[in-house]
Amino acid sequence: MSKFQGNRLNGIKPYVPGEQPKQDNLIKLNTNENPYPPSPNVAKAISSFDAEKFKLYPDYDCTKLREAICQNLTKYEGANVSPKNIFVGNGSDEVIALMFMAFFDSGNSGSPILFPDITYSFAPVWADIFDIPYKTIPLEKDFSIDPEKYCVPNGGTVIANPNAPTGICMSLSDIEIILNANTEKVCIIDEAYIDFGGTTAAALINTYPNLAVVRTFSKSHSLAGLRVGYAIASEELIADIDIVKNSFNSYTVNCLTLVAAEAAIKDREYFEKTRNEIIATREDVSVSLRTMGYYVSESKANFIFVSHPDIKAEIIFNELRSKNILVRYFNKPNIDNCLRISIGTREQMDTLIEALC
Amino acid sequence: MSKFQGNRLNGIKPYVPGEQPKQDNLIKLNTNENPYPPSPNVAKAISSFDAEKFKLYPDYDCTKLREAICQNLTKYEGANVSPKNIFVGNGSDEVIALMFMAFFDSGNSGSPILFPDITYSFAPVWADIFDIPYKTIPLEKDFSIDPEKYCVPNGGTVIANPNAPTGICMSLSDIEIILNANTEKVCIIDEAYIDFGGTTAAALINTYPNLAVVRTFSKSHSLAGLRVGYAIASEELIADIDIVKNSFNSYTVNCLTLVAAEAAIKDREYFEKTRNEIIATREDVSVSLRTMGYYVSESKANFIFVSHPDIKAEIIFNELRSKNILVRYFNKPNIDNCLRISIGTREQMDTLIEALC
Numbered sequence: 001m002s003k004f005q006g007n008r009l010n011g012i013k014p015y016v017p018g019e020q021p022k023q024d025n026l027i028k029l030n031t032n033e034n035p036y037p038p039s040p041n042v043a044k045a046i047s048s049f050d051a052e053k054f055k056l057y058p059d060y061d062c063t064k065l066r067e068a069i070c071q072n073l074t075k076y077e078g079a080n081v082s083p084k085n086i087f088v089g090n091g092s093d094e095v096i097a098l099m100f101m102a103f104f105d106s107g108n109s110g111s112p113i114l115f116p117d118i119t120y121s122f123a124p125v126w127a128d129i130f131d132i133p134y135k136t137i138p139l140e141k142d143f144s145i146d147p148e149k150y151c152v153p154n155g156g157t158v159i160a161n162p163n164a165p166t167g168i169c170m171s172l173s174d175i176e177i178i179l180n181a182n183t184e185k186v187c188i189i190d191e192a193y194i195d196f197g198g199t200t201a202a203a204l205i206n207t208y209p210n211l212a213v214v215r216t217f218s219k220s221h222s223l224a225g226l227r228v229g230y231a232i233a234s235e236e237l238i239a240d241i242d243i244v245k246n247s248f249n250s251y252t253v254n255c256l257t258l259v260a261a262e263a264a265i266k267d268r269e270y271f272e273k274t275r276n277e278i279i280a281t282r283e284d285v286s287v288s289l290r291t292m293g294y295y296v297s298e299s300k301a302n303f304i305f306v307s308h309p310d311i312k313a314e315i316i317f318n319e320l321r322s323k324n325i326l327v328r329y330f331n332k333p334n335i336d337n338c339l340r341i342s343i344g345t346r347e348q349m350d351t352l353i354e355a356l357c
Numbered sequence: 358m359s360k361f362q363g364n365r366l367n368g369i370k371p372y373v374p375g376e377q378p379k380q381d382n383l384i385k386l387n388t389n390e391n392p393y394p395p396s397p398n399v400a401k402a403i404s405s406f407d408a409e410k411f412k413l414y415p416d417y418d419c420t421k422l423r424e425a426i427c428q429n430l431t432k433y434e435g436a437n438v439s440p441k442n443i444f445v446g447n448g449s450d451e452v453i454a455l456m457f458m459a460f461f462d463s464g465n466s467g468s469p470i471l472f473p474d475i476t477y478s479f480a481p482v483w484a485d486i487f488d489i490p491y492k493t494i495p496l497e498k499d500f501s502i503d504p505e506k507y508c509v510p511n512g513g514t515v516i517a518n519p520n521a522p523t524g525i526c527m528s529l530s531d532i533e534i535i536l537n538a539n540t541e542k543v544c545i546i547d548e549a550y551i552d553f554g555g556t557t558a559a560a561l562i563n564t565y566p567n568l569a570v571v572r573t574f575s576k577s578h579s580l581a582g583l584r585v586g587y588a589i590a591s592e593e594l595i596a597d598i599d600i601v602k603n604s605f606n607s608y609t610v611n612c613l614t615l616v617a618a619e620a621a622i623k624d625r626e627y628f629e630k631t632r633n634e635i636i637a638t639r640e641d642v643s644v645s646l647r648t649m650g651y652y653v654s655e656s657k658a659n660f661i662f663v664s665h666p667d668i669k670a671e672i673i674f675n676e677l678r679s680k681n682i683l684v685r686y687f688n689k690p691n692i693d694n695c696l697r698i699s700i701g702t703r704e705q706m707d708t709l710i711e712a713l714c
Contacts, residue, residue, distance in 0.1 A: 001600070002593035004543050004567060008487075009463045014603030020414055034412045045406035046613070051400035054617070055391045055579040057377055094606040101486070105364045127602040129458070130365075179663055186361050210361060222412040225612035227447075236359035236652050243358070244370035247486040251449040255582035256403070260411070 008129065009112075015125045018328055027351060029342040030326040032193070032303050036274040036345075038260070039267035042223070045259040059254040062088035066209055069230055070264045076268065079202035084235045087242065088261075090252040092192055092216035092229025096158075097126055098248065099212060099231065100329070102240045103186040104156050106131040113185075114150055115158040118335055120141070120190060123158050139166070139334075143297060143305070147174040151181035160190040162198050165330065165340040167299025169198040179208045186237065189193040189213045195220035195275055197300035202232045209234045220275050221264040226257045248260070250320065263290045278302050288353050307338045316356070323355045365486065375685055384708060386699040387685045389550070391579040393631040393702075395617070396624035399580070402616040415612040415617045419445035422610075425619045426587055433625065434601050436559035441592045444599065445618075446610040449549055449573035449586025452598070453515075454483055455605065456569060456588065459597045460512050460543040463488040470542075472515040475500070475523065475692055477547060480515050496523070496691075499661070500654060504531040508538035514686035517547040519555050522687065522697035524656025526555040536565045543594065546570045552632055553639070559589050568592045576659055577632050578621040585610060585618045603681055635659050639700045645710050652684035664695045673713070680712045 001009070019032035066083040073079040089095035104113050110133070115123045117136035127134040137149045143166040150157055157178055162169040179187050189201045191213055202213050212233040218224035231241060245252060264271070286296045286304055297305040307313060317329040317339060328340040343349065360367070375388035423440040429438040442547045446452035461470050467490070484491040500523040507514055514535055519526040523553045536544050546558045548570055559570050569590040575581035588598060602609060621628070643653045644662055644704040654662040664670060674686040674696060685697040700706065 002566075002591070002597050003541075004458050004460050005597050007464070008458055008596065012600060012604055014600050015607055016603070017414070017417060020416060028413075031414055033414065035641070036412065037409035038411050042411065046408070047404055051403070052394035054395050054399065054582040055393065056385075057374070057388055057390065057575075057581045058373060058584070059377060091606060091608055093608070097605050101363070101365055103361050103363050103397050106488070107364070125604045129601070131463070138645040162411050167682060184360075198627065207358075218414075223620060225411040227415070227611045234359070237361060240359050240362050240366065243366060243369060244486070246373070247369055247482045248454050249448060250372055251448060251450070251529060251581075251584060252372040254584045255615060257418065279363060315391045345601075 008131070012128055013125065015122045019326065021326065025324055027325045027344060027348045029348065029352065030328045030342050032301070032342045033224050034219060034274065034278070035220055035303065035343070035348060036277070038222040039264050039270040040130065041263040041267045042260045044193070045263035046256055049259055057251050058253060060153060060251050060260060062253055062258060065258050065262050068092045068265050071266050072268070073202055073232065077200050077202055079200070079232070081202070081232060081306070085205060085232055085238060087231040087233070087238045088253055089229055089231075089245070091218065091227040092190070092214050094252060095214050095229045095231050096122070096188065096190060096245045098241050099186070099188055100130050100132060102244045104130070104132045104327060105302060108133060111153045111155040113156040114152075114154045114160060116145055116163065118163070119158075120160045120164045121330070134305070143168055145174070147177035150178045153184055154185060154211060156185040157182070157187045158190070159187070160192065161300040162193045162196070162254055162299065164193070164301070165335065165338070166305045167193070167297050167301040169300040172199055172204065175201050176204070179211055186210050186212055192216045192219055193234055193301035196279055196302045205233055209236070212237055214224055217261050217264060221261070221271065222274070223260060223264055224255075226260050228253060228257050228261045247266065251316055254356070278343050281346055282291060285343065285349045285353065289356070291355065299305045303340050305340055307336055313337045313339050320352070320355055325352055325355055365488070369485055370482065372463050372479045375415060376683065378683065382681055384701060384705045386701050386705065386709065389576060389658070389699045390581050391576060391631065391635070391636040391659065392700070392705060393579055393634070395579040396621050398620040398624045399617045400506065402620035403613055406613060406616055410612065414608050415610060415615060417608050419610055419615060421487045422615050422619050425622050429622050430559055430626070434557050434559050434590070436557070437563060438589060440593060442562060442589055444588040444590070444595045445610055446586055446602070448575065448584040449547065449571050450479060452586045453479070453545065453547060454485070455601045456543070456545055456571070457483045457487050457489060459601045461487070461489045465490060469511040469512045470511070470513040470515060471509075471511045473502055473520065475520070476515075477517045477521045478687070480571055500525055502527055504530070504534035505537045511539055511542060513542040514539070514544045515547070517549065518558070519528070519550045519553070519656065519658040521550070521658070522685065522692065522695070523662045524550070524654050524658040524660055526657040529556055529558060529561065532558050533561070536561070536568055540567055543567050543569055547575055549573045550658035551645045553636055553659045558563055562590055566593070569594055574618050574621060578618070578628065579631070580617060580621055583611075583614045583617050585614050597635050635700050638703055642700065642706045642710065646713070651714065660697050660699045662695055662697055668694050670694045677709070677712055682712055702703050
């Protein structure tokens with residue numbers, strides 16, 4: 001750190017993203033990337049984009065992509081929404097960061113926001129950098145979330161559903177308990193992994209003006225490299241996020257990303273095929289590992305959360321690393337004996353299981 | 358606004374980007390875009406990128422692009438820097454926003470930061486959204502910046518050089534007066550337009566640990582649509598910006614943007630050809646308009662700042678708009694009788710001059 005740091009950085013511990021090794025022969029199961037390439041229509045959309053237009057600023061309203069997202073939600077997810085209910089950003093991390101700024105009070109004037117003690121580890125970092133007080137609620141012993149514990153005074157709530165790194169999903173009725181507990185503060189439901197088996201809360205935005213759902217193209221649409229995420233919420237909440245965006249960086253989404261994401265979300269057949277294959281692989285791997293004596297969470301995500309009664313997670317992590325298989329190990333209380341393993345192709349998971357034998 | 362807005366949004370007036378009309382037959386001289394397409398190597402780099410890799414997160418360290426930027430600075434701009442002196446972000450607006458967070462104190466504990474009353478209009482917005490106190494210093498009557506006026510206690514300084522929307526450039530010796538006036542606080546020099554005739558302060562980072570220079574690929578490299586900007590500063594300042602980035606959004610720069618920007622900066626010949634053409638066009642247009650009785654600033658940017666002694670700027674703006682020529686009008690004190698006109702192609706500027714006759 002330099003002597004020039006402003007007071008905002010006092011005590012800040014930044015998020016540490018999963019390792020992105022430059023080594024080619026690795027089986028990379030550490031950052032929940034999709035093992036399949038994106039829809040072939042993505043490459044077509046990019047190659048047919050006129051490179052001369054790179055000289056122009058992109059559409060900061062992301063109009064066509066918001067329309068495509070909206071059509072998809074209406075057609076396949078039973079959510080009666082309009083493009084005014086959609087905000088698009090530079091990855092769901094940016095979308096959530098902007099929402100923390102838009103909806104949660106800084107300083108000690110309000111109640112703390114609430115999130116689970118074990119969840120996406122960026123949550124406390126955003127709270128700290130934006131000076132938002134927070135309180136963590138312990139998960140149950142089986143790693144589930146008890147919604148009743150969120151029915152206390154709060155400045156907002158943040159739930160990843162399915163939760164990370166456990167993969168465990170909440171029911172919509174449980175989410176509604178949290179939404180009803182404090183109708184004056186925003187509840188963010190981070191659905192980064194929802195496409196792999198959970199039930200989306202998107203349709204609830206018309207009932208709950210305090211609900212904001214966040215999604216990403218990084219996982220189920222195989223576009224982690226292109227950076228695009230979005231929020232689904234009431235028109236009023238979306239307008240608030242827009243105010244924050246336009247007070248931070250007006251043009252956050254790249255012109256190629258806009259056409260790529262549009263092509264991806266319109267290719268429903270490809271999406272379903274690859275998504276279903278990942279779900280089927282996850283179920284098979286879970287059965288195999290349980291047979292081998294491992295605890296495996298009931299995951300609805302594109303990863304599993306695994307531990308062994310006799311072998312320490314860190315030892316398994318290092319052994320896999322030596323065999324060129326990279327998984328994620330969190331050296332944190334309560335989960336320091338667990339590994340998060342992304343679901344790869346059938347072949348990659350066979351190699352993993354062989355390595356674990 | 359919704360009732361859910363957090364206290365951070367109290368009184369916030371977001372930045373309003375220049376109009377991005379969806380109309381095709383416009384001569385668009387309102388957002389300082391480059392009239393020429395990017396280097397042909399950009400399209401080649403994008404089309405040879407393996408679309409399968411979109412499934413993977415991009416290199417969050419932007420290693421290769423930082424190396425290319427560094428080589429360019431060393432070879433052509435006399436700046437003896439290493440990749441550790443470079444930070445890459447999602448457009449220079451994001452880079453500056455992260456720097457405001459990294460270096461300027463929030464709340465009323467410190468001295469206000471200083472910037473000119475007439476400058477890039479995002480400066481007060483960033484200060485407000487991050488709760489950073491600020492004071493504006495009036496420009497001189499000829500729109501120049503008097504560095505002595507910045508030699509007062511402050512929490513940091515922000516100077517666009519060339520300044521926007523005037524296009525007027527400061528000398529390096531004037532910038533050094535500001536850098537020496539407060540060696541304990543960071544001075545941000547926003548060089549978005551430096552390639553069009555100014556002298557960069559980049560080489561000064563080895564002398565002044567409080568200097569941070571910001572650049573963009575949007576203007577002189579014709580990549581506004583791809584979103585990439587960078588900072589040049591001491592290793593310690595760059596590390597601080599990295600802390601903020603990793604507390605906000607770890608993966609801000611898209612995998613295609615990384616290869617596109619690298620291709621653009623490596624094609625020096627194309628860069629010089631298009632840049633020189635814009636400079637030559639600007640000089641010719643300035644002479645023509647002065648002959649016609651207009652005041653035209655001594656611009657070192659890819660735009661000119663123009664007013665007429667007898668005709669109100671707003672009237673000229675509307676008349677040009679009716680002729681399908683879009684320029685930028687700022688309805689703000691001291692500059693409400695001026696227009697900012699981006700430098701287009703020779704043909705576009707001929708049409709403009711004809712319309713103004």
